[in-house]
Amino acid sequence: MSVTPAVHRLLKTANAARDGADWPTAAEAYRAALDQAPDLTHIWIQLGHVLKEGGDPEAAREAYETAARLTPDDPDPGLHLGHLAKTQGDVAGAARAYLTSAALSADGDATAELRHMVTGHAPAPPGVFEAWLSGSSQAGPPALDVAAQAREAVAALVTALKRAPGHDPDALAQAQSAADLIATLDTGVQTMTEDGAVSPCLVFDVSDLFTYFRNVRSPTGIQRVQIEIITNALAAGVSARICCFIEARDEWVEIPERIFTRLCALSLDGNEGESAEWTVALNGALMTLSIAPPMAFPRGAFLINLGTSWWLQNYFLQIRCIKQKHQVRYVPFVHDMIPVLHGEFCPKALIQDFISWAIGVFEHADFFFVNSESTKRDLLRVGAFLGREVEPDLVSVVRLDADIRKPGRVAAKTDLLRRFGLDGSPFVLFVSTIEPRKNHLRVFEAWLALLKKHGPRRTPKLVCIGHPGWLNDAIHEQLTAHEALASHVHRFMFVSDQELAQFYERCLFSLYPSFYEGWGLPVTESLCHGKTALVANSSSLPEAGGPFAAYFDPNSTPELIAGLETLMFDSAARAERERWIAAEFRPRAWSELAEQMAGDVEAWADLPPSTWRPIAAPEVGLGAYHAFGRNRSTRIWPAMRSGEVYRDSANWWGPDDWGCWTKPGGSALRLSVPVQRRLRLHLHIRGLPATTCPYTVGFADQTAQGELRPAEEKWLALDVPAEAVEDGLLVLTLRGEASEDLRGCTDGSDQRVVSFGVNGFFVCEADDAAARLAFIEAVALGNLPDILHGREPAAYASLAQ
Numbered sequence: 117m118s119v120t121p122a123v124h125r126l127l128k129t130a131n132a133a134r135d136g137a138d139w140p141t142a143a144e145a146y147r148a149a150l151d152q153a154p155d156l157t158h159i160w161i162q163l164g165h166v167l168k169e170g171g172d173p174e175a176a177r178e179a180y181e182t183a184a185r186l187t188p189d190d191p192d193p194g195l196h197l198g199h200l201a202k203t204q205g206d207v208a209g210a211a212r213a214y215l216t217s218a219a220l221s222a223d224g225d226a227t228a229e230l231r232h233m234v235t236g237h238a239p240a241p242p243g244v245f246e247a248w249l250s251g252s253s254q255a256g257p258p259a260l261d262v263a264a265q266a267r268e269a270v271a272a273l274v275t276a277l278k279r280a281p282g283h284d285p286d287a288l289a290q291a292q293s294a295a296d297l298i299a300t301l302d303t304g305v306q307t308m309t310e311d312g313a314v315s316p317c318l319v320f321d322v323s324d325l326f327t328y329f330r331n332v333r334s335p336t337g338i339q340r341v342q343i344e345i346i347t348n349a350l351a352a353g354v355s356a357r358i359c360c361f362i363e364a365r366d367e368w369v370e371i372p373e374r375i376f377t378r379l380c381a382l383s384l385d386g387n388e389g390e391s392a393e394w395t396v397a398l399n400g401a402l403m404t405l406s407i408a409p410p411m412a413f414p415r416g417a418f419l420i421n422l423g424t425s426w427w428l429q430n431y432f433l434q435i436r437c438i439k440q441k442h443q444v445r446y447v448p449f450v451h452d453m454i455p456v457l458h459g460e461f462c463p464k465a466l467i468q469d470f471i472s473w474a475i476g477v478f479e480h481a482d483f484f485f486v487n488s489e490s491t492k493r494d495l496l497r498v499g500a501f502l503g504r505e506v507e508p509d510l511v512s513v514v515r516l517d518a519d520i521r522k523p524g525r526v527a528a529k530t531d532l533l534r535r536f537g538l539d540g541s542p543f544v545l546f547v548s549t550i551e552p553r554k555n556h557l558r559v560f561e562a563w564l565a566l567l568k569k570h571g572p573r574r575t576p577k578l579v580c581i582g583h584p585g586w587l588n589d590a591i592h593e594q595l596t597a598h599e600a601l602a603s604h605v606h607r608f609m610f611v612s613d614q615e616l617a618q619f620y621e622r623c624l625f626s627l628y629p630s631f632y633e634g635w636g637l638p639v640t641e642s643l644c645h646g647k648t649a650l651v652a653n654s655s656s657l658p659e660a661g662g663p664f665a666a667y668f669d670p671n672s673t674p675e676l677i678a679g680l681e682t683l684m685f686d687s688a689a690r691a692e693r694e695r696w697i698a699a700e701f702r703p704r705a706w707s708e709l710a711e712q713m714a715g716d717v718e719a720w721a722d723l724p725p726s727t728w729r730p731i732a733a734p735e736v737g738l739g740a741y742h743a744f745g746r747n748r749s750t751r752i753w754p755a756m757r758s759g760e761v762y763r764d765s766a767n768w769w770g771p772d773d774w775g776c777w778t779k780p781g782g783s784a785l786r787l788s789v790p791v792q793r794r795l796r797l798h799l800h801i802r803g804l805p806a807t808t809c810p811y812t813v814g815f816a817d818q819t820a821q822g823e824l825r826p827a828e829e830k831w832l833a834l835d836v837p838a839e840a841v842e843d844g845l846l847v848l849t850l851r852g853e854a855s856e857d858l859r860g861c862t863d864g865s866d867q868r869v870v871s872f873g874v875n876g877f878f879v880c881e882a883d884d885a886a887a888r889l890a891f892i893e894a895v896a897l898g899n900l901p902d903i904l905h906g907r908e909p910a911a912y913a914s915l916a917q
Contacts, residue, residue: 119149119153120152120153122152123149123152123153123156126148126149126152127145127146127159129141129145130142130145130149130166133166134165134166137169139166139167139169139171142166143163143166143170146159146162146163146166147163155186157183157187157190157193158183160179160183160186161192164177164180164183164200165196168200168203171853173200173203173204177200180193180196180197181193184216189220190220191217191218191220191224191226194213194214194215194217194218194220194226195213195214195217195225195226195229197216198210198211198213198214198217198226198230201213202229202857202869203857204780204869205779205780205781205868207365207406207867208365208367208369208408208409208410211230211406212407213226214226214227214229214230218230315355316355316417316718316721317355317356317414317416318349318355318356318417318418318713318717319357319359319413319417319419319420320357320358320359320420320421321360321368321419321420321421321422321423321425322342322346322358322359322376322422322423323360323421323423323425323428324423324425325339325343325423326360326402327427329383329398330402332583332610333382334583334610334612336549336582336583337635337637338422338451339383339423340637341422341451341516342422342423343380343383343384344518344520344706344709345422345710346376346422347376347377347380347706348705348706348707348709349711349713349714350373350377352710352711354711355714357370357414357417358370358371358373358376359411359419360405361425361428361431362405362406363430363770364867364868365406365410366430366766366770367434367766368410368411368413368434368438369405369408369409369411370408370411370412371401371405372404375400379397379398379401382394384612385612385614413441413442413444414442415442415443416443416445416721417442417444418444418445418447418720418721419438419447420448420449420485420713420717421446421447421448422449422485423449424451425473426466426469426470426472426473426474427469428770429472429746429770429771430770430771431473431770432477432479432760432761433760433763433766433770434766435480436480437765437766439480439731440731445482445720446480446481446482446729447481447482447483447484447485447717447720448477448481448485449485449486449487449514450477450485450486450487450491450495451486451487451491452491452494452632452633452634453474453494453495453497453498454553454632455467455470455471456470456471456474456498456752456915457494457498458553458631458632459751460552461551461552461553461587461631461632462586462587463586463587464750466586468746468747468749469747471747471749471750471751471752471756472746472747472758474498475502475752475757475758476760478499478502478504479504479729479761482720482727482729483510483511483512483716483720484506484510484511485511485512485514485713486511486512486514487513487514487515487634487635488515488516488634488656488659488660489513489656489659490634490655490656490659491513491634491635492511492513495511496508496511498752498915501752501915502752502754502755503754503755507727510720510727512712512713514709514713514716515635516637516640516709517640517703518703518706519703519704519705519706520613520640520641520644520703521644521645522613532608532615532618532619533618533619533622538577538579538606539622541576541577542576542624542684543578543579543606543623543624544577544578544579544624544625544626544627545579545581545619545623545625545626545627545642546559546578546579546581546582546627546628547580547581547582547616547619547626547638547641548580548582548628548630548638549582549584550580550584550585550588551585551586551587551588551591552590552591553631554582554585554630554631555629555630555670556580556591557590558629558670558673558676559578559627559676560591560594560598560601561673562676562677562680563575563578563601564598564600564601565673565677566681566684567600567601567604572600572603574685575604575684576624576684577604577606578604578605578606578627579605579607579608579619580607580608581607581609581616582609583610584609620641620642620644620645620647621647623647624647624683624690625642625648625649625650625690626639626641626642626647626648626649626650627649627651627680628642628650628651628657629650629652630652630654630655630657630670631652632655633654633655633657633660634655634656635659635660636656636660637660639651639657639665640660640703643661643664643665643697643703644703646694647694648683648690648694648697649664649666650665650666650679650680651666651668652670653667653669653670662701663696663700664696664697666679666693732788733762733764733787733845734757734761734762734788735788735789735790736762736787736788736789736790736879736905737905737906738790738791738879738881738884738887739880739884739886740878740903741876741877741878741891741894741900741904741905742759742876742877742878742879743759743775743876743900743904744759744760744763744775744776744875744876745771745772745773745775745875745876746771746773748773749908751908751914753908753914754912755906756906756908757906759877759905762785762786762787762877763776763783763785764784764785764847765783765784766779767779768783769868769870774802774873774875775800775874775875775876777868777871777872778850778852778871778872778873778874779869779870780852780855780869780870780871781871782850782851782852783849783851783874784847784848784849784850785847785848785850785874785877786845786846786847786848787845787847787848787879788844789841789844789845790844791881792844793838793881793882794838794881794882794883795835795836795879795880795881796834796835796879796881796882796884797833797834797835797836797848797877797879798832798834798878798891799813799831799832799834799848799877800829800830800831800874800875800876800877800878801813801824801829801874801875802824802827802828802829802830802872802873802874803825803826803827803829803873804824804827804852804854804870804871804872805827805856805858806826806856806860806861807826807854807855807856808824808825808826808854809823809824809852809853809854809872810823810852810854811823811824811851811852811872812849812851812853813832813850813851814848814849815834815846815847815849816839818840824872829875831895835882836882850872851871852871852872854871854872855869855870856869856870856871857869878891878903891903
């Protein structure tokens with residue numbers, strides 16, 4: 117490209133400085149050249165490179181965007197904007213930039229980056245990514261949240277006016293009025309009631325449903341509850357939106373209603389053998405979500421999670437952020453407390469994650485939905501045990517007594533019963549996940565006894581339908597060990613709703629022998645199909661079965677055998693129960709459950725803010741170490757705590773075993789201090805895996821700087837004067853000047869871009885010599901658990917006691 121001699125000299129100087137990593141000199145020379153020749157697109161890109169390397173990402177972005185405006189058909193600016201966004205941890209922004217570039221050059225580097233980001237570590241099936249890329253490229257940029265942009269702009273204006281010397285009070289008042297007015301625009305899809313009041317918006321979080329869909333298509337109990345309640349709420353006109361917490365991005369993304377309802381319909385109507393349409397729909401949805409902007413929550417919305425979230429390590433930090441920013445109220449649907457009450461039925465990792473969730477949910481939930489009175493009692497009991505009492509009136513019981521039948525549903529395409537020789541053969545139906553809690557071993561023991569007593573010709577067969585769960589090796593071994601039993605038991609997985617209906621309609625009765633349940637949806641399903649159920653008399657199951665089911669002690673094989681024999685061989689008794697079900701059993705429509713929940717939200721919205729769970733930082737324990745790592749205990753104890761609650765702002769990644777990585781751009785800690793005295797604070801920090809990281813840590817007007825070598829762990833000692841604590845709060849800011857993509861030090865599956873890490877902190881009064889000595893000894897001897905805040909007491913009565 118032809119340039120003037122003066123510009124050529126400047127570019128030669130800039131290139132030499134760039135090659136010598138003298139970023140300030142290079143940037144200055146490139147800017148001088150562009151002042152004389154502003155149309156040099158490739159120089160704007162070079163300027164962006166040196167600004168990025170020099171630690172000024174915002175200026176780098178402006179340079180790349182200028183290049184994009186000058187040559188809108190060039191894919192390079194979009195590619196480099198994507199790289200820049202990725203180094204800052206902005207996964208969605210990077211994906212959108214790569215998408216812009218890929219639309220201009222489908223075979224370029226941006227396409228390769230985008231393919232990896234939106235399909236994850238495992239590539240999408242052939243053709244799925246290309247079809248999605250073509251459709252997404254033609255769709256244009258995502259819609260802007262105009263209300264949010266206006267709100268931020270006016271808020272910046274108000275701040276500027278306040279800081280301006282001799283500011284005009286009238287101008288400030290007008291700006292504040294504008295800010296208040298714009299705030300009223302942030303109502304999302306909220307609707308107006310007949311009396312003119314605003315109905316609060318329900319935002320359904322379906323994070324675990326999408327995680328489930330990645331592996332399995334047909335729903336089990338919790339997935340079915342989510343699908344039915346949400347789709348019926350939408351159909352009934354309830355003011356609702358749908359979102360998903362994307363763990364790789366660490367933020368919520370809104371799911372378009374049409375995408376969600378389409379996946380739900382395919383999930384309910386199909387099975388794993390008919391997967392082509394499902395695969396295309398699911399992968400397209402996941403790819404679209406990967407580039408969607410973060411969700412703009414309606415102000416005052418109720419975030420309702422009908423599923424589970426205990427496996428999402430950073431969930432509660434983001435709950436705190438949206439509570440603070442949007443006054444969102446958080447309402448989990450608690451299906452059971454089994455992992456903390458009956459951990460013997462659960463794998464170790466599940467118990468550990470559930471305990472973390474239990475500690476956090478009592479800190480953050482404003483209200484609760486539960487599925488039974490039994491679960492409500494368990495919830496209140498666990499909360500009280502942890503010292504987190506819940507007001508019973510803030511817990512709503514939404515019984516899952518819903519009608520699972522679908523009027524007008526097309527019959528199943530195949531007849532499984534005929535295919536497996538069950539057509540015309542009497543059988544008992546057992547629908548449940550295959551895991552120890554469901555009591556399969558006792559059922560098999562009973563069937564062996566029945567076969568021995570009545571013979572295989574008289575003993576009905578047993579049909580087990582359910583997905584594989586955990587800890588079920590003994591269940592499979594029992595079947596393998598007994599040929600007579602194996603020939604009498606039929607097992608099915610991934611059965612569609614139409615096929616399941618066939619089994620219910622043709623069975624003698626159903627069996628549900630579970631040791632413990634939150635509700636017991638298969639019991640309700642059986643009654644909906646007019647068939648009685650033989651049910652364990654434990655936990656919530658008598659609520660689910662009511663007077664229409666027969667009951668037995670799940671720990672008694674003789675009681676189970678007696679109940680089975682009555683319903684197997686006394687056809688008159690069985691017919692009488694079926695007549696009673698037909699005459700008296702009245703299940704609710706799923707829409708009624710959705711309307712009940714919407715009504716509860718309406719009532720909660722009218723309660724004073726004092727009833728909501730505060731988001732203030734909890735009081736720190738002086739003379740104690742507060743660890744940020746994941747919980748590794750498989751039991752709970754009174755006053756059990758997690759150090760993660762002291763993390764402030766969204767710029768943290770979730771807890772790892774050792775602690776938490778900060779995100780590029782800076783993070784903060786918010787500590788509620790119980791004394792107004794000089795403090796001594798020790799911060800335990802960790803270096804990046806392979807990159808040297810300069811850091812700055814400070815509070816008020818005081819900062820400390822240093823450098824962390826790769827993988828180095830260091831203790832920072834900070835003296836905190838009493839005046840640094842304002843209104844009982846100490847805010848500590850942390851900023852790393854370097855970042856690293858963890859894909860480079862893992863197998864590529866960890867896509868987080870991180871800055872330096874924090875293991876935890878210790879704080880005490882500066883003149884508390886005993887506490888400081890205990891801290892020094894604990895660090896020197898490697899005994900930090902001995903001074904851990906909220907550590908396990910030497911003796912206490914467990915929940916089981």
